Amino acid sequence: MQTNMGSSSLRIQYLPTALDPIRIHKIQVRYATTITCGLRKPLRARRRSDGVLSTEAIQAVQSLKLAARNPSKLDQVFESKLTRLLKDDLLDAFSELQRQQHLDLALKVFEFMRKEAWYEPDQSLYGDLMLMFGKKKLIITVENLFCELIKEGLKPNTRVYTELIGAYLKVEMIERAMEAYKLMKASGCVPDELTLTIMIRNFESAGEEELASIIKNDCVEYLDSPKKFLKEVARKYFYAIDMNHAITLHNPFAIKSFFSEEIETEPGLKLRKASHM
Incomplete structure (x- = not known):
């Protein structure tokens, strides 16, 4: 190798x-x-x-x-x-x-x-x-x-x-990260909170808000409490940590804008899409 x-x-x-x-x-x-x-x-x-x-x-x-x-x-x-x-x-x-x-x-x-x-x-x-x-x-x-x-x-x-x-x-x-994620789902393997957290935070850090929103919407399918999870991601990961994958994130004082735009999901549940911080 x-x-x-x-x-x-x-x-x-x-x-x-x-x-x-x-x-x-x-x-x-x-x-x-x-x-x-x-x-x-x-x-x-x-x-x-x-x-x-x-x-x-x-x-x-x-x-x-x-x-x-x-x-x-x-x-x-x-x-x-x-x-x-x-x-x-x-x-x-x-x-x-x-x-x-x-x-x-x-x-x-x-x-x-x-x-x-x-x-x-x-x-x-x-x-x-x-x-x-x-x-x-x-x-x-x-x-x-x-x-x-x-x-x-x-x-x-x-x-x-x-x-x-x-x-x-x-x-x-x-692009490769997203391809691997799609392959993961196609194989029947379910993303967990760590997978979703790493992708959301890194996509946001890279300015890929559209991709980050796709992953956030997937939280509805794969997690029992997606809204709570997304709030935790916003609260806990506003500095360089991301579970052994250190990244530079946006201004922590702008975290309050994390939930700024509603996303229609399943009946009775609304998530909000992160705006650009």
Whole structure:
């Protein structure tokens, strides 16, 4: 997998049709339609209950970091250290490398784990990596992870789609983010509050009020209390936070104008569309 993003104007030339909705649909059609959805969580709690890594896991992490710049030494570490680790220790080392922001090493360990006899495709492992690489704006790697997940027989869940969308928004690829959102809905996967929040706030920040309004209207379909949710979004996200996707928002003193224009939705319910702040 490539780990260099290239320029900010990058498009998907390096992954021809990788995210084409028709192609993805054909890949997914043989998988179960049940979707497991949930809010993004921090890196998987792979540590033992006491939160302390084993000596073997610590030594493996240290050895990998020391050998990182020497391919031959790095291969030796994998052969001498990682092959001896138990499953839990290997997962601990994987999580620790992510925590320390050694993402290239974490990715190599992940590729190593996929060859182990005990390995089973896990959406959470992919989601963790997509989150970390997305924050670093390494969009090529995020897309590759998304495609590899599908090749392994998994159907992307809400968390995975949200990480893909968030990565696109991080590099201001608005159209790609919207395409991924449409693909998410077409696959039968339901957006959650995190998905909707990230999209609303980033679209507003980018001045894409029309797209933000589309997402707000979708809240009626996907949330039990859409009006309450939108008020919370306006109240809580007036500064750079957006759940690990930092963005620059509008003047917080203009939040009162968030609900300025009514949107007709289902009978008996009216939402208001945000005006330009």
